[in-house]
Amino acid sequence: MSLSDLLSERSIHIRMSSACTAQRSDCGRFLAIVSDKFPELRLTKWTQVFELANSRLNEGAPLVELRDCVLTSGDDRQAAAYLAQIERLCRVGLVEFPLVDDEEEVAVIAPQQESYIPSLAPRMPDTAFVLHRFACLRRDGEAWLAESPLSGARFRFVDLDALDRPLVRRALAAAGFLQAGRPEEDVQGHTLAHWEFHDLIYHTHSRRGWHHDPSGPQCPLIGLVEPEPVRRPEWPGAIVSLPRAADAGGEACSAILERRRSERDFDDNNPISIIELGGLLDRAARSRSSLAGSVQDSSGKTAPFEGAQRPYPSSGAIHELEIYPVVHLCDGLDSGLYHYDSWRHALVRIPADDADVARLLRYAKIAISAPGNPQIVLAIAARFPRVFWKYKSIGYGNILRNTGALYQSLYLAATEIGLAACAVGSADAMLFARITGLDPFIEGSVGDFVIGSRRGIG
Ligand SMILES: Cc1cc2nc3c(=O)[nH]c(=O)nc-3n(C[C@H](O)[C@H](O)[C@H](O)COP(=O)(O)O)c2cc1C
Numbered sequence: 155m156s157l158s159d160l161l162s163e164r165s166i167h168i169r170m171s172s173a174c175t176a177q178r179s180d181c182g183r184f185l186a187i188v189s190d191k192f193p194e195l196r197l198t199k200w201t202q203v204f205e206l207a208n209s210r211l212n213e214g215a216p217l218v219e220l221r222d223c224v225l226t227s228g229d230d231r232q233a234a235a236y237l238a239q240i241e242r243l244c245r246v247g248l249v250e251f252p253l254v255d256d257e258e259e260v261a262v263i264a265p266q267q268e269s270y271i272p273s274l275a276p277r278m279p280d281t282a283f284v285l286h287r288f289a290c291l292r293r294d295g296e297a298w299l300a301e302s303p304l305s306g307a308r309f310r311f312v313d314l315d316a317l318d319r320p321l322v323r324r325a326l327a328a329a330g331f332l333q334a335g336r337p338e339e340d341v342q343g344h345t346l347a348h349w350e351f352h353d354l355i356y357h358t359h360s361r362r363g364w365h366h367d368p369s370g371p372q373c374p375l376i377g378l379v380e381p382e383p384v385r386r387p388e389w390p391g392a393i394v395s396l397p398r399a400a401d402a403g404g405e406a407c408s409a410i411l412e413r414r415r416s417e418r419d420f421d422d423n424n425p426i427s428i429i430e431l432g433g434l435l436d437r438a439a440r441s442r443s444s445l446a447g448s449v450q451d452s453s454g455k456t457a458p459f460e461g462a463q464r465p466y467p468s469s470g471a472i473h474e475l476e477i478y479p480v481v482h483l484c485d486g487l488d489s490g491l492y493h494y495d496s497w498r499h500a501l502v503r504i505p506a507d508d509a510d511v512a513r514l515l516r517y518a519k520i521a522i523s524a525p526g527n528p529q530i531v532l533a534i535a536a537r538f539p540r541v542f543w544k545y546k547s548i549g550y551g552n553i554l555r556n557t558g559a560l561y562q563s564l565y566l567a568a569t570e571i572g573l574a575a576c577a578v579g580s581a582d583a584m585l586f587a588r589i590t591g592l593d594p595f596i597e598g599s600v601g602d603f604v605i606g607s608r609r610g611i612g
Contacts, residue, residue: 155271157241160217165321166272167252168240169214171264174248176208185239187248191452195248197239203228207236214252214259245269247366251307255321262310263325266365270306275327278320283332288346288354303358304346305330360551369547371470373451373459382540384444384460386476386597389493394501396432403437403570410569417574418524420606426529428486430571432499434605435477437567438465439560441496445471449544459544464496466563469552474540475560476597478504478533478590482515483606491589494532510589517585518604521578529606531578533586534560536600557601564603574609578602 160166170176170187178200179186185204187195207223220240224233243249244265251263251272263272289302300309307329309322316322326332346354358364368374375381445461461471468475477494479501481487491506518524518531534557541549561577568575578601586592586599 155273157217157237157244157271159273160271161221162218163274164216164218165254166216166263166274166325167214167254167259168211168217168220168249169252170212170243171248171250176211176243178205187243197242198235201228201232203232204236211240211249241269244271253321253325255319260311260313260316260319261322261325263329264308264310264366265306266301266308267306267363272307272325273328274321274324277324279323279327279332279334283323283327283334286331286333288349288351289331290351290355300326300331302329302331303354303364356550360548365547367547368452371449371544372546373449373455373457373544374546375543376449376451376455376457379543381457381459381543382537384462384473384540385441385497386495386537388495389502389504391505392503393495393498394428394487394492394503396435396499396501397429398499399433399436400429405570407566410566414565414569416522416565416576417608418522418576418604419609420524420526420529420574421609422483422526422529424607425483425485426573426605426607428484430573430607431479431484431487431530431605433571434564434567434573435494435496436499437570438563439477439494439496440464440499441473447471465567466556466559468556468559469541469548470544472541472544473556474537474553475556475600476535476537478535478586480511480514480531480533480589481529482527482531483529504590506589510585514582514585514589517582518578518602521580521602522576522604524576524604528604530604532564532603532605533581533599534601534603535586535590535592535597537597539596553600561601561603564605568605572608574606576604578604 160168173191174187174189177186177188179194179196182200184196184200185198187197203224207220210220210223221233221237224236245268247265247268250265252259253261253263286302286304288304289300291298291300296312298311298314309326362369442463445463447459447461448456449459450456462473464473479492479494481489481492483489491504491511492501493504495502515527515531519527536553541553545552565575581599581602583594583599587594
């Protein structure tokens with residue numbers, strides 16, 4: 155669809171997105187877009203013949219009426235120049251498209267991808283059409299949103315009855331929200347057959363290019379909510395000091411990378427020791443220092459935000475990950491649940507139900523198809539608010555990336571020390587919440603890592 159196709163479609167209007175207006179620039183020489191979210195955006199040279207079209211663009215009108223407004227006092231060249239500016243606004247996602255039925259605005263199409271121009275299916279989809287399996291409907295404040303990662307736009311309705319309107323159905327069909335036949339049928343043999351609904355939603359929303367939502371270090375809560383401190387509040391309970399790593403390590407990094415493997419068989423006659431556990435956590439995960447810094451939101455408001463320095467990288471130096479060793483067998487350490495205080499390089503004992511601890515160990519054994527229970531599972535939890543206070547859209551993706559970085563750090567340290575180690579892909583986050591008593595939306599399980607003594611190594 156191109157913008158000029160909209161000239162013949164009077165039921166699809168066009169208007170500036172909320173919080174933006176088209177007007178004469180402050181200096182008076184340009185047509186400009188003004189918003190409190192970004193600096194004035196200058197378009198073409200200002201001429202008085204744009205005045206009426208602009209006010210109609212701010213309210214919303216069919217494209218043909220905007221062109222005719224320019225033509226009333228201007229010429230073809232000026233009308234073409236004005237449409238070219240609107241095309242520019244479409245490209246950067248600053249316009250939306252109200253659907254108007256019998257003079258009533260029944261829905262708004264909000265583009266999510268560059269240069270998206272809506273259209274209508276030639277006729278009302280018949281009853282064999284169903285909601286596409288990747289489409290979903292959710293509330294957003296007072297409105298309903300229909301969204302699909304496969305569509306270049308979202309639909310916003312105030313009233314769900316809008317979905318029964320032929321005009322809305324035709325627009326939804328054209329935007330890829332409806333599909334013919336049973337949902338399963340059209341994906342047979344299709345590349346999308348590999349994708350699950352939640353994976354695709356998450357993937358497309360955590361990368362740019364698929365949506366126009368704020369993304370990156372937006373810090374929307376500055377001034378409203380204090381960020382979580384870099385140091386997790388200490389757990390009460392008995393402290394077990396951990397030994398530091400024995401030496402600086404003599405083996406070349408290249409040799410450790412070459413030797414690294416996942417190992418799932420443990421020597422329970424000579425279990426891992428507290429000295430090895432301390433060395434591993436020191437090498438892979440100890441907090442070395444805090445980093446004073448500050449962040450800024452889109453309006454320029456700033457706030458102090460402290461980061462940390464650890465052996466593995468972390469987006470924004472946020473270091474939201476915490477390690478909870480669940481110990482089955484460890485020389486010098488009682489079995490049970492602990493928190494690794496990476497600042498004090500110590501473990502803090504957390505009271506936990508024995509049956510739940512046994513269950514967590516058993517699930518890890520099953521996940522890695524090990525012959526027996528792992529000697530230690532390092533349950534990894536993320537302090538979500540620390541990340542979501544700063545990042546929009548990419549926060550959760552970054553938490554998983556950080557977990558991957560920690561995994562590799564643990565793998566390399568374990569290889570150097572001579573421990574068996576294996577990452578775990580699936581674990582029971584609700585079991586972790588129950589064992590620790592933590593709110594899973596504040597500090598929740600995002601990964602697990604199994605360690606123990608290698609069979610054959612004393
Ligand atoms: C994110 C991630 C999740 C993993 N999950 C599991 C798992 O649940 N069970 C398992 O036995 N191995 C798991 N592994 C280990 C892989 O199976 C292993 O890395 C792969 O087979 C390659 O073998 P290597 O590590 O010896 O090179 C995981 C590895 C990663 C990085």
